Amino acid sequence: MTVLFFCVLSLGFDAIAQTKLAPVDKSPLDMCYYPNNYPVLKIQNKATEPCAVRIIYSRPQKNGRQVYGELVEYGKVWRLGANEATELELYKDAKIGTNKVKKGRYTIYAIPYPDKWTLILNKETDIWGAFQYDEKKDILRTSIPVEKQQEPVEIFSMAFEKIDGGANLVIMWDDVKASVPFTF
């Protein structure tokens, strides 16, 4: 009986100890670099330019929902992901559109509209979502183009695409693709 009691007890403790640690998130975190896959290029000695920027963001899924205009409301600040506010870190001074941005760690948000988005860079880092977003800490606000995609993208995705003189940050989810031009 005592043995059984201790077995149950230790089982209980172990189960508690296990469940206390974080499960994998429903909207898992991911990161993207420019140059694309910089860490891989680096270990293969194939990096032809220094690491310029990194984004850490959570990836919500469409799951049959209408994303824009419903789940993500038009005209409201959105954290460009889920969970923690999305983070953009510049390892060198850069230009976003025509705006100069100093190297550093920032949070990045968007205000989506049907025909364009407003992109926001803010200096309050290590924060959750856009719930305490403070406009006074904005570094920049700029308008970015969006286009409709025929094939909806299930999982919110971001990646840099190389262009002349820099890179476009491509943001895709559902049937919308937004592009942010970076010059390094």
Added chain:
Amino acid sequence: MIRKSLITLVLFIGILYLGCNQKAEPNPSRSPANSAPGANKEPTITVNIDKSPLDISYYPADYPQLKMSGNVKEPVVARLVYSRPKKDGRVIFGNVLKYGSRWRLGANEASEIEFFRDVTIQKKLIRKNRYVIYCIPYENKWTIILNNDLFTWGLKIDSTLDVYKFDIPVSKSQYAMEYFTMEFERQDTGVRLVMAWDTVKTMLPITY
């Protein structure tokens, strides 16, 4: 234009399907060349979720939420960004991960720890900074290493940039942890970094 995008998208999915399958393997003995297909193929839109998803741990735990709700009681001390490989029925330690071989404490990119203030680990002063954190697992101890080779893929961390090394004991649990997990837990004199995967659990005490 749309057709072009579609073709590109299909290509991405193809590349990434291959990429993800190989990318997440936590085995440190894999050659880097095998582990990163797609590295030279631009652009790479990751439309799939990684098999070993990235995660983030703060001390204080859930610091961003505390900040949001106005409940921050102490300033942020540390942040860890790491990928979480899955056990998937495998025996991890001494098998998938060889004893005495370097392991990136996660998967994919090298795991990254940032201290927002100076801290002390095993009587050594650790300067406020960002480091790569990796490990050499043995049956009864882990060697935890802080390193300056940031923004690298975890299979090739330049050990000449090691800055601190700590040996910590290993404890065994009856139950297996499915996903590799790292979290900070509060202690009387600071915090400890708890690392758990399969039936192995280790703790790195950090004081400040």
